[in-house]
Amino acid sequence: MKMLELKPHEIVNLARLGFIEEIITSGILWTCATCLKCKERCPQAVAPVDLIFALRNLAVEKEAKVPESFLHSLSAILETGFIQKPQNTVTRKLEKVNREKLGLPRFRESDEKFKAAFFKVLEKSQEE
Amino acid sequence: MKVAVYWGCVIPTIQYGYEMSVRAVMPRLGIELIDLDNVSCCGTPVQSVNMLAALYLAARNLATAEKTGLSDLLLPCNGCYLSLSEAKHFLSHDEKLKEEINSLLKEENLRYEGSIKIWHTINLLHDLIKEEKIREAVKNPLNCLKLAVHYGCHILRPSTLQTVDDPENPRKMDELIEWMGAKSMSYPEKLDCCGYMLLLSHPDAAFTFAGLKLKAVQDWGADALVVSCPSCQMMFDMRQKSAGATIGAKLGIPVLYCTQLLGIAMGIETEKLGLHLNRSALDEFLRKASLISTAASP
Numbered sequence: 001m002k003m004l005e006l007k008p009h010e011i012v013n014l015a016r017l018g019f020i021e022e023i024i025t026s027g028i029l030w031t032c033a034t035c036l037k038c039k040e041r042c043p044q045a046v047a048p049v050d051l052i053f054a055l056r057n058l059a060v061e062k063e064a065k066v067p068e069s070f071l072h073s074l075s076a077i078l079e080t081g082f083i084q085k086p087q088n089t090v091t092r093k094l095e096k097v098n099r100e101k102l103g104l105p106r107f108r109e110s111d112e113k114f115k116a117a118f119f120k121v122l123e124k125s126q127e128e
Numbered sequence: 129m130k131v132a133v134y135w136g137c138v139i140p141t142i143q144y145g146y147e148m149s150v151r152a153v154m155p156r157l158g159i160e161l162i163d164l165d166n167v168s169c170c171g172t173p174v175q176s177v178n179m180l181a182a183l184y185l186a187a188r189n190l191a192t193a194e195k196t197g198l199s200d201l202l203l204p205c206n207g208c209y210l211s212l213s214e215a216k217h218f219l220s221h222d223e224k225l226k227e228e229i230n231s232l233l234k235e236e237n238l239r240y241e242g243s244i245k246i247w248h249t250i251n252l253l254h255d256l257i258k259e260e261k262i263r264e265a266v267k268n269p270l271n272c273l274k275l276a277v278h279y280g281c282h283i284l285r286p287s288t289l290q291t292v293d294d295p296e297n298p299r300k301m302d303e304l305i306e307w308m309g310a311k312s313m314s315y316p317e318k319l320d321c322c323g324y325m326l327l328l329s330h331p332d333a334a335f336t337f338a339g340l341k342l343k344a345v346q347d348w349g350a351d352a353l354v355v356s357c358p359s360c361q362m363m364f365d366m367r368q369k370s371a372g373a374t375i376g377a378k379l380g381i382p383v384l385y386c387t388q389l390l391g392i393a394m395g396i397e398t399e400k401l402g403l404h405l406n407r408s409a410l411d412e413f414l415r416k417a418s419l420i421s422t423a424a425s426p
Contacts, residue, residue, distance in 0.1 A: 033337065
């Protein structure tokens, strides 16, 4: 069993004190499950999760400690438009199945024009 | 009534039971689903890396849906629902941002207007199709079942957006279940998160989230846990064994989609609802509801 020590109000106050470098190199940002309860329930309407996401973006920009899995999705999207291609799976009786076998329509990947356009967006956002 | 449908990434690449059951129940309730061409990821997985790119992806899918001329869009995935409703919110409150996104979309001759109305499976069933039609469609009332519902975080919060239900006291899924004849139980862990977003970076923590909730639902005596999000289903159903192992508990709680349950109540064959794909202990559950007779023989 493992519980994480994330306390949204701590991150907010560390940021207010200017410890940005410390937060983005500590890895704590990546322990948020994005349940959004901090945003919903904060009596001061602070929305710590919004700050966590902004700091994650900053961590990526500064090439600080970022779990690789977050970067993988981006390269998959550039390749097919989605985070993954349709996977084979098994039934409870361990019979192998896929979309076709299940009678589902063909999966439509994004076209080449999308990939080029999305690449441009990424380039542009890095310039800013 | 024609409704555009955007499946996102997780449903059409691995959570086939959700897609199958949505495709099976909706036409029988008067909803003709129109699949979209050339859509892409909703942006959620990119939010941590690059907010602008995430917003672009969300707006691009909305613009693609608007191009059909239809006025309603179904988003069966909670993550996609949050991402697209967030984009709608940002772009309707910031004209400059909207023009910036539209200048990027021009590359593919797309334009985001903000005209299409978005629905999740739960409020589409509850608020658009409504009680009378659902009760009418139920051929096999699930009277003997006591069920726990799990809404999933991203259709309930934050209430600054157009959420599917009340963030602290959601009732729509409970009512849907009651319209099917079953009992929806009240339990303290109802709003707890499944942990999915931590799965790749902190699997032990993710499985602890899922395991503790599953154990609570099991200990309160529910016959099954009913979900409406493909990520939650991945945690509670597909990864139930890992969740149990992580918290040191033996788990055997059936988990199924709300639309799979509705399909059972409507008398649709279990294989058409993808119920053979759920990994959790569903066989006994289907027997208990004396439904095994409608399942295809092995």
